[in-house]
Amino acid sequence: MHVPDGFIDAPTSAVTGVVAAGALAVSLRGARRELDERTAPLAGLVAAFIFAVQMLNFPVAAGTSGHLLGGALAAILVGPFTGVLCVSVVLLMQGILFADGGLTALGVNITDMAIVTTVVSYAVFRGLVKVLPRKRRSVTVASFTAAAVSVPAAAVAFTLIYSVGGTTDVAISKVATAMIGVHVLIGIGEAAITALTVGAVIAVRPDLVYGARGLQQRLKLRVNGELVDAPAAGPVPAATxxxxxKLWITGLVTSLVLAGFVSFYASASPDGLEKIAHDKGIDRKAEKHASAGSPLAGYGVEDVSDARLSGGLAGVIGVGVTVVAGSTVFWAVRRRRTRDVSAVSTGV
Incomplete structure (x- = not known):
């Protein structure tokens, strides 16, 4: 659902840019509360994993494909504020290095793919977790539902943005019907990927899943007539x-394999927005990407003639760049939180 340059007019793109910048500022502050010694190392990996899985387009209808958006997955694994930052890092890397998603449309893409998907999915997720039994399986079920809802929500958001600032004269009813219809199907794929990933992490380290925190009640002990939390039972710090x-290395290797090898077998059909834009004429005023001359444009390495090798190298480079960029951002946020906590504790 990467919106290219030229789909949305300049004033609307500017407004969404302001909205995106404000949301990122809020998310940077909110991420300080979410990132700790457990989630900070995982956040950069989540961004890299989303980048890798977004290369795996899957068929959803005749001549149409879909791919992971990642907002629900990121929000549930590392928290909603950090999730917005994760997806935004991915979109920034894709736009600059791979000419995927317009640079003037970056505000549109962050608003639609990072903010809307994360906010909607996490709201649905938290609502379901509160009413479902307090079990790990409930987290997986809630993850599936939240992810499934987040994709058509993003389609609705794009439709609303297009209704305000679309550069072509296409009936908004036709855009809405086509966008929502195909993205309901794409949402099922998103839900499956999200639920499987969240379930896999919960099976190994449930304490690393932000959305699963507080799932189990702490054992209470009565001390001097008062109930207090019993010491947490679990692995010793070294084992933890x-x-x-091990989880981080496994996740990184998986991301590299998906982007570097499995992506070659992904569907070559246009994704939902590309297909609809072509069929309905939304792309009549699409502009050439500012990064079209990038050596990695189109997810291939310039001057590498073998398509399999070119795409695989591009995918590996993308995962590497994204994990470094994401880890740097989250390390800086985590360091800022540590300084703030130290300042409060010392009264400075």
């Missing part, structure tokens, strides 16, 4: 660090 390091 080892399992977290």
């Amino acid at each position: 660090a080892r399992t977290q390091r």
Whole structure:
């Protein structure tokens, strides 16, 4: 659902840019509360994993494909504020390096694919977790539902943005019907990927899943007539660090394999927005991407003639760049939180 340059007029793109910038500022502050010694190392990996899985377009209808948006997955794994930042990092890397999603439309894409999907999915997720039994399976079920809802919600958001600032004269009813219809199907794929990933992490380290925190009641002990939390039972710190390091390495290797090898077998059909834009004429005023001359444009490496090798190298580079960029952002946010906590504790 990456919106190219030229689909939305300049004033509307500017407004969404302001909205995106404000949301990112709020998310940077909110992420300080979400990122701790458990989630900070995971956040950069989540961004890289989303980048990798977005390369795996899957068929949803005749001549149409879909791919993960990632807002629900990021919000549930590392928190909604950090989730917005994760998806935004991915969109920034895709736009600058791979000419995927217009640079003048970056505000539109962040608003639609990062903010809307994350906010909607996490609201649905939290609502379901509160009413479902307090079990791990409930988190997986809530993840599936939240992700499934988030994709058509993004389609509705694009339709609203297009109704305000679309550059072509296409009936908004036709855009809405086509966008929502195909993205309901894409949402099913998004839901499956999200639920499987969240379920896999919960099976190994449930404490690393932000949305699963507080799932189980702490054991209470009566001390001097008062109920207090019993000491948490779990692995010793050294073992915890080892399992977290193993999970991180496994996640990175999986991302590299998906982007570097499996992506070659992804559907070559246009995704939902591309297909609809072509069929309905929304793309009549599409502009050439400012990064079209990038050596990685189109998810291939310039001057590498073998398509399999070119795409695989581009995918590996993309995962590497995204994990470094994401980890740097989240390390800086985490460091800022540590300084703030230190300042409060010392009274500075």
